[in-house]
Amino acid sequence: MVKILLKSVREYKWMSLLSPLLVTIEVMLETYIPFIMGNIIDYGITPGNLGYISSWGMVLVGLAVVSLIVGAGASWFSSHAAAGFAQNLRHDEFAQVQKFSFANIEHFSTASVVTRLTTDITNVQQAYQISIRIAFRAPLMFIFSMIMSFRVSQQMALIFAIVVPILAVVLYLIIHTAYPLFSHVFRRYDILNRVVNENLRGIRVIKTFDRQEEEINKFKDASNGIFTIFSKAQRLMSLNAPVMTFMINTTMLIVSWVGAQMIVGKSLETGQLVALFSYTMSILFSLMMLSNIITMLSVSQASANRIAAVLQEKPSIVDPAKPVTTVKDGSVTFDHVSMTYLHAEHPSVADVSLQIKPGEFVGIIGATGSGKSTLVQLIPRLYDVTKGTVLVGDVDVRNYALRPLRDAVAMVLQNNTLFSGTIYENLRWGDPNATDAEVEKAAQMAQADSFVQEMPKKYDTYIEQGGSNVSGGQNQRLTIARALLKKPKILILDDSTSAVDTETEGKIMTALRTELPDMTKIMISQRITSIAQADQIIVMDDGQINGVGTHEELLKSNAIYRELNNSQQKDVQDTIKEGGDSNAPDAGNK
Numbered sequence: 196m197v198k199i200l201l202k203s204v205r206e207y208k209w210m211s212l213l214s215p216l217l218v219t220i221e222v223m224l225e226t227y228i229p230f231i232m233g234n235i236i237d238y239g240i241t242p243g244n245l246g247y248i249s250s251w252g253m254v255l256v257g258l259a260v261v262s263l264i265v266g267a268g269a270s271w272f273s274s275h276a277a278a279g280f281a282q283n284l285r286h287d288e289f290a291q292v293q294k295f296s297f298a299n300i301e302h303f304s305t306a307s308v309v310t311r312l313t314t315d316i317t318n319v320q321q322a323y324q325i326s327i328r329i330a331f332r333a334p335l336m337f338i339f340s341m342i343m344s345f346r347v348s349q350q351m352a353l354i355f356a357i358v359v360p361i362l363a364v365v366l367y368l369i370i371h372t373a374y375p376l377f378s379h380v381f382r383r384y385d386i387l388n389r390v391v392n393e394n395l396r397g398i399r400v401i402k403t404f405d406r407q408e409e410e411i412n413k414f415k416d417a418s419n420g421i422f423t424i425f426s427k428a429q430r431l432m433s434l435n436a437p438v439m440t441f442m443i444n445t446t447m448l449i450v451s452w453v454g455a456q457m458i459v460g461k462s463l464e465t466g467q468l469v470a471l472f473s474y475t476m477s478i479l480f481s482l483m484m485l486s487n488i489i490t491m492l493s494v495s496q497a498s499a500n501r502i503a504a505v506l507q508e509k510p511s512i513v514d515p516a517k518p519v520t521t522v523k524d525g526s527v528t529f530d531h532v533s534m535t536y537l538h539a540e541h542p543s544v545a546d547v548s549l550q551i552k553p554g555e556f557v558g559i560i561g562a563t564g565s566g567k568s569t570l571v572q573l574i575p576r577l578y579d580v581t582k583g584t585v586l587v588g589d590v591d592v593r594n595y596a597l598r599p600l601r602d603a604v605a606m607v608l609q610n611n612t613l614f615s616g617t618i619y620e621n622l623r624w625g626d627p628n629a630t631d632a633e634v635e636k637a638a639q640m641a642q643a644d645s646f647v648q649e650m651p652k653k654y655d656t657y658i659e660q661g662g663s664n665v666s667g668g669q670n671q672r673l674t675i676a677r678a679l680l681k682k683p684k685i686l687i688l689d690d691s692t693s694a695v696d697t698e699t700e701g702k703i704m705t706a707l708r709t710e711l712p713d714m715t716k717i718m719i720s721q722r723i724t725s726i727a728q729a730d731q732i733i734v735m736d737d738g739q740i741n742g743v744g745t746h747e748e749l750l751k752s753n754a755i756y757r758e759l760n761n762s763q764q765k766d767v768q769d770t771i772k773e774g775g776d777s778n779a780p781d782a783g784n785k
């Protein structure tokens with residue numbers, strides 16, 4: 196796992212190596228300073244030797260300055276290397292997520308991917324910075340201080356041999372209890388992110404239903420969950436400080452008591468005792484630092500695992516070894532195709548066989564959940580079939596490189612998203628090199644040009660995030676125009692004219708049929724009127740094809756289609772009787 200993450204260190208490798216090197220120098224200098232101080236007391240101050248004091252005093256100042264500079268360098272290199280490493284890791288993880296298929300994303304959940312890209316990366320960044328600085332500093336400080344205190348007085352150093360193991364056991368017990376709590380926190384972050392994500396996406400629905408209060412409570416629950424675990428873990432960790440203070444004071448007392456007796460017995464000098472006080476502090480503090488480091492590193496191990504899982508996830512839909520790069524035409528064949536979603540028990544599409552000729556207009560109709568969207572998503576390979584084969588231009592879709600396949604198959608979803616930017620910019624997602632005239636032509640076919648022309652800035656009108664400043668029907672027409680700019684061989688409209696009135700929808704289909712006769716048009720719709728003109732209509736029922744034919748043929752031969760037609764005719768009649776208008780959605784332009 197560590198190996199996978201460390202691949203992202205890249206250009207920050209040398210900084211990462213410099214930091215521990217400088218730390219080693221810093222610690223050596225720092226532990227030498229009390230030794231010189233002790234000597235100055237014993238050989239300079241006590242006998243009144245001013246020459247000794249001034250010459251070693253200069254050395255002392257020199258060492259302190261060098262140690263300061265080296266320490267600052269180590270700190271700078273470690274923080275810079277850690278920030279750079281985190282940046283690379285974030286880019287690598289984000290790039291990996293872009294390669295994911297829908298199935299991959301469903302595996303992790305969007306909220307969890309967000310936590311892995313934010314909180315988890317921050318944790319790993321901190322852990323990395325600690326690893327290349329403090330994780331070196333603490334044990335080195337401990338070892339050098341132990342060596343130096345043995346050098347000063349072996350007898351006194353034995354005190355540490357008793358105190359250190361006791362402290363180590365206490366600190367271990369604290370960490371051991373706190374760690375499992377920390378590792379739970381991340382799962383709580385996923386929940387928090389899910390609540391925020393859902394809230395922001397559905398903010399309009401929330402406002403419409405006046406559900407702010409409930410949403411605040413949902414957020415509070417998620418946030419309280421994090422608070423409870425964190426404060427429990429922190430309460431345990433806060434025991435560290437009093438335990439340390441107690442141990443330091445006790446050790447100091449023992450050192451003072453034994454030291455005083457040794458001074459009286461002439462086996463220890465005053466300066467040596469002062470040096471030993473300093474080493475006591477260093478040894479105990481480095482132990483505390485070590486315990487903190489171990490906790491932080493173990494906590495961030497959970498984060499590191501979660502990031503590594505994303506980096507190691509194999510994108511389930513990738514280019515084949517020798518991909519076909521051109522799509523011959525817009526023909527589509529389903530050959531005994533079945534598709535079962537991950538974790539689903541039953542197939543959403545079962546044993547479907549179907550032939551669509553290039554340029555045909557195909558309508559798909561059926562009850563909700565009958566598998567219409569699943570079926571068409573197999574054409575641009577948004578999901579792979581579980582059984583059978585889907586062929587586009589007589590080639591199995593799995594044999595194409597993804598880019599040319601998805602360029603040839605444009606898909607417009609019911610809730611397709613527009614992005615923040617001008618209308619020109621949004622439509623050019625379909626073709627970045629399209630001229631203004633080409634953009635406008637596509638918009639005309641999608642019946643979007645008329646309302647865009649009425650906007651003050653026309654095609655330079657700024658679309659807000661998620662297309663929030665255009666109506667649902669306008670949004671749909673713009674996304675159809677965007678898809679048309681790809682000049683696809685196959686255009687799939689997945690209920691993507693649902694918010695467009697029937698008259699405008701009719702105009703769109705007429706434009707597509709007359710101006711793009713070679714482009715295969717596959718249209719999913721709940722409205723019979725939308726697909727009645729199709730060359731063939733497919734009636735889906737429970738994942739299977741229940742009937743295929745033209746409008747007239749199906750009216751005669753297919754019970755489901757007849758039933759749908761009758762109920763929709765009745766609705767129209769009822770509405771007319773009530774004096775309403777059947778073409779409710781988006782009848783006017785905003």
Ligand SMILES: Nc1ncnc2c1ncn2[C@@H]1O[C@H](COP(=O)(O)OP(=O)(O)OP(=O)(O)O)[C@@H](O)[C@H]1O
Pocket residue numbers: 301536537539543561562563564565566567568569570
């Ligand atoms: N991502 C998914 N994971 C698991 N099951 C799914 C997923 N998407 C759809 N399904 C299930 O597959 C079945 C077919 O769904 P699909 O969206 O293809 O139906 P549909 O006919 O297009 O419905 P609608 O008209 O409501 O859009 C449904 O039972 C649905 O619950």
